Amino acid sequence: MEILIPKFGGLAGSSRRRIENETRFGRFVDRRIERERADTRRRMIKAAMPYRNANRQMGELTLTGIIDARTYFRWIQTDPDFWRDPGNWKRFARDNPQVQPWKT
Helix, strand or coil, X not given: CCCXXXXXXXXXXXXXXXXXXXXXXXXXXXXXXXXXXXXXXXXXXXXXXXXXXXXXXXXXXXXXXXXXXXXXXXXXXXXXXXHHCHHHHHHHHHHCHHXXXXXX
């Protein structure tokens, strides 16, 4: 496997060092992932809070959890059948307790 690292001839020394450090250590990517995790948690809490004291039995259906649309579609992109499998939902709810605000 070959990794190509381009040479940036037109950049100043400090810019070149920053780019080289990013390609080696990936700190920007780490910070971006941490921000995305925090934002996902915030979105999920915001979506679930109106249902904190809601009646879980809604007619013939039982409310098992609430997630935001961005998280839903991200998992659909990862695995189109993710939400059809009840085991996936149970693991998701266990790993993300904020989707079931009545339990917190």
